[in-house]
Amino acid sequence: MNFSEVFKQSNQLCKVSPDGKYLATCVQYRLVIRDVSTLQILQLYTCLDQISHMDWSSDSLFILCAMYKRGLVQVWSLEQPDWHCKIDEGSIGLVSSRWSPDGRHILNTTEFHLRVTVWSLCTKAVSYIKYPKACQKGIDFSRDGCYMALAERRDCKDYVSVFVCDDWHLLRHFETETQDLAGLEWSPNGCVLAVWDSCLEYKVLLYSLDGRLLSTYSAYEWSLGVKSVTWSPSSQFLAIGSYDEKVRILNHITWKKITQFEHLATINTKAVVYKEVERRPAVGSDDLSLHNITIGTTLFNTQSKYEICPLPVQIPALKPDPDRANPKIGVSTLAFSSDSHYLATKNDNMATVVWVWDMQKMSLEAVLEQTSAVRCFQWDPRHPRLALCTGNSKLYLWSPAGCVSVQVPTEGGFQVQSLSWHCSGDSLILLGKEQLCLCYMETDQDDK
Numbered sequence: 001m002n003f004s005e006v007f008k009q010s011n012q013l014c015k016v017s018p019d020g021k022y023l024a025t026c027v028q029y030r031l032v033i034r035d036v037s038t039l040q041i042l043q044l045y046t047c048l049d050q051i052s053h054m055d056w057s058s059d060s061l062f063i064l065c066a067m068y069k070r071g072l073v074q075v076w077s078l079e080q081p082d083w084h085c086k087i088d089e090g091s092i093g094l095v096s097s098r099w100s101p102d103g104r105h106i107l108n109t110t111e112f113h114l115r116v117t118v119w120s121l122c123t124k125a126v127s128y129i130k131y132p133k134a135c136q137k138g139i140d141f142s143r144d145g146c147y148m149a150l151a152e153r154r155d156c157k158d159y160v161s162v163f164v165c166d167d168w169h170l171l172r173h174f175e176t177e178t179q180d181l182a183g184l185e186w187s188p189n190g191c192v193l194a195v196w197d198s199c200l201e202y203k204v205l206l207y208s209l210d211g212r213l214l215s216t217y218s219a220y221e222w223s224l225g226v227k228s229v230t231w232s233p234s235s236q237f238l239a240i241g242s243y244d245e246k247v248r249i250l251n252h253i254t255w256k257k258i259t260q261f262e263h264l265a266t267i268n269t270k271a272v273v274y275k276e277v278e279r280r281p282a283v284g285s286d287d288l289s290l291h292n293i294t295i296g297t298t299l300f301n302t303q304s305k306y307e308i309c310p311l312p313v314q315i316p317a318l319k320p321d322p323d324r325a326n327p328k329i330g331v332s333t334l335a336f337s338s339d340s341h342y343l344a345t346k347n348d349n350m351a352t353v354v355w356v357w358d359m360q361k362m363s364l365e366a367v368l369e370q371t372s373a374v375r376c377f378q379w380d381p382r383h384p385r386l387a388l389c390t391g392n393s394k395l396y397l398w399s400p401a402g403c404v405s406v407q408v409p410t411e412g413g414f415q416v417q418s419l420s421w422h423c424s425g426d427s428l429i430l431l432g433k434e435q436l437c438l439c440y441m442e443t444d445q446d447d448k
Contacts, residue, residue, distance in 0.1 A: 004039060004438040006410050012418060012431050013051060017060035020423045022078070024063055025436065026051040031065055031076065036422065039438070045076045045084075053096075057103030058145070062121070064106060066097040073097050073106060075121065087119055100165055101145025113138075116150070118168055127168050133158065137183035142190035147171065147209070149193050151181050160184065160195065162209065174211035178203060182226070189235040192252075196240075199224045204240055206255055215255035219248055227330040234340040237359065241331025245347050249362075259362045263331070263347040263355060267313045271364040274306040274403040275313075276371050276396075304371070304394060306403040315369065318349045335377065337384045344377055344386055354388055356398065368398060376418040382425035389416035395430065395439060410437055 013026035016036060023034045029050050033043040045065075053066040064075045071094040075085035093111030100107060100118070108117045113134040118127040131152040132138055138151040145165060152159040158181040162172040180198040187194070192214065197203040202225030206214045217240070219225075224243035231238055238250040247261040267273055280302050320327035333346040342365065343357045351373035358365040370390050377388035386398040393414055395406045408414055408430060418431045428439040 001406060001442060002440040003409055004440075006412065006414060006432075006435045006437045007039075008434060009431065009436045010050070010434065011052070013054045014420075014429055014431055014436050015054060015056055016420070016422055016429065017056050018058055018423070019060040022060065023429070023438075024054060024056065026054050026065070031063065033063075033078065036427075043076075043078065043081055045074075045081075047074050048072060048086075055097070055099055057099050058101055059103045062099075062103060064097060064099065066094065068094050073108065075106070085121060089117065098139070100148075101141050102165065105165075105168075107139070109139075129161075129163075129168075131159075133181060135182050137185065140185050140193075141165070142186045143188050144190055147186075147190065149184050149186060151184055151195075153181075160193070160207070160211075162193075162211070172209070172211040174207070176207075177205060177213070177216065183229065185229060185231060187231050187235040187238075187252075188233055191235070194229060194231070194238060196226045196229050199226060199243060201225055202242070204229065204238075204250075206238075217248075217250060217255065217257070219246075219257075220244070224327075224330070227332050228334050230334040230336065232336045232340040232343075232359070233338055236340065237336075239334045239336070239343060241334050241345065243327075243330035245330060245349070247331050247334065247343070247345055247357075249359075261343075261345070261355070261357050261364070263315075263345070263350060263353075265315050265317050265350075267315065267364070267367060268311060269364050271367055273309040273311070273313045273367045273369065274398075275309050275369045276304050276405060277307050278302045278304045278371055302392075303407065304405045306368075306405060309369075313367070313369075315350055315353055315367070318351070320349055333377070335379055337379045337386075338381050339384060341384055342379075342386075344379065346374055346377070352390075354386070354398075356386065365400075366398060366403075368396070368403060370396070375416075378419060378421055380425045381421055381423055385425075387419055387421065387428055389419050389430070391415055391417055395419070395428070406439075408437065408439070 008027045009025045023036050025032045029047045031045040047065050049067040049070050051065045052068040066073045071089040073087040077083040096109035104121050106119045113132050116129040116132045131154045133151040133153040140149050148163045150161045158176045158178045178197045182198045184195045193207045195205045202218050204217045228241035236252050240248045245263045248257050249259050251258045320329045329349040332348050335344045345355045352370045354368040356366040372390040375391050388396045397404050414432050416430045420429050
């Protein structure tokens with residue numbers, strides 16, 4: 001495992017292009033494009049203000065930079081550096097900007113969610129979609145890029161509109177059986193649309209492409225309900241994380257619950273429990289000379305390793321304050337491995353723990369207990385390998401073979417706040433508060 005030097009970035013704005021060749025980073029009002037393999041700067045673009053959001057087009061030829069405070073979007077071309085485009089939403093404002101799947105249209109959501117504006121880069125045509133709903137996930141595109149589902153709110157009722165992305169004509173428009181729709185998501189195969197209600201009512205609805213209600217699922221009433229929803233890459237499972245600290249798995253044939261995973265405070269099952277153990281290195285008097293102590297020195301870095309705990313194991317859990325809004329309880333994060341074999345979860349009142357479930361055995365596979373709260377975790381897009389970070393100078397990896405803690409060898413006290421995999425699975429982008437570095441994984445080819 002090797003690490004690159006550290007580069008500057010702002011607002012965690014750093015993305016690899018969909019084709020895996022380029023790395024785009026934002027530094028204040030500048031957009032820097034690097035070659036992923038050499039990290040050499042290929043292009044440097046200057047925007048009109050500090051960049052709030054950045055996104056690649058699906059074909060990796062264009063990149064948009066949104067400046068929400070000024071209601072502006074600037075688009076840059078990698079093939080033609082002199083070409084550029086500026087979209088000004090004016091006084092109506094801007095809260096969200098994204099590409100359509102074809103990489104030739106930009107969808108801007110205006111302030112107060114008054115409308116979605118569709119801008120064409122090819123024809124300069126403009127289309128307007130009214131009544132978009134302000135919710136957790138109100139727009140989603142099918143995996144094949146053919147359809148867009150949009151949550152709408154009009155006359156105090158929730159609706160979903162399905163548009164064809166080729167020419168933006170309306171395919172279906174139907175009312176949903178929700179009190180306050182919180183989000184929607186297409187299944188990876190594009191056949192089913194999952195719609196869920198706000199946390200005040202436990203309800204998940206499944207619709208076909210033509211707007212037929214296939215099934216309704218509700219686990220309980222009169223208590224905080226759904227907190228997170230995700231599909232497995234195979235489209236066979238729909239995982240629903242709830243405020244009652246459980247994950248319920250629905251199957252794609254009958255849409256009934258086939259199992260539920262509980263995040264218990266005491267673990268008695270056959271799962272492997274890895275516990276991070278820290279130890280500070282012994283520092284001799286020679287090391288404490290002024291010559292050796294510099295700002296951000298690695299001299300006092302805490303080293304850590306994983307130990308396997310004998311069962312039963314008690315998991316540290318916090319009791320949330322019931323009088324405060326958005327209580328830190330329930331399953332907020334769900335992620336399936338690329339082969340749908342494993343599901344990783346995080347229960348908010350057990351913030352230092354990541355749970356890994358085996359979807360073939362329908363049982364708990366492993367538990368990772370960290371010394372600090374888990375900030376982010378993500379699966380390798382090619383292998384069943386999970387990377388996570390906790391806001392310190394370490395990177396943690398889990399695979400069915402075991403668990404490892406790796407010190408990021410950078411000067412200046414680099415704290416890993418979030419991470420993302422390269423699409424090849426050969427490297428990881430580690431993001432600090434104002435810096436980033438790349439971590440290169442050892443591959444079979446390197447060994448040969």
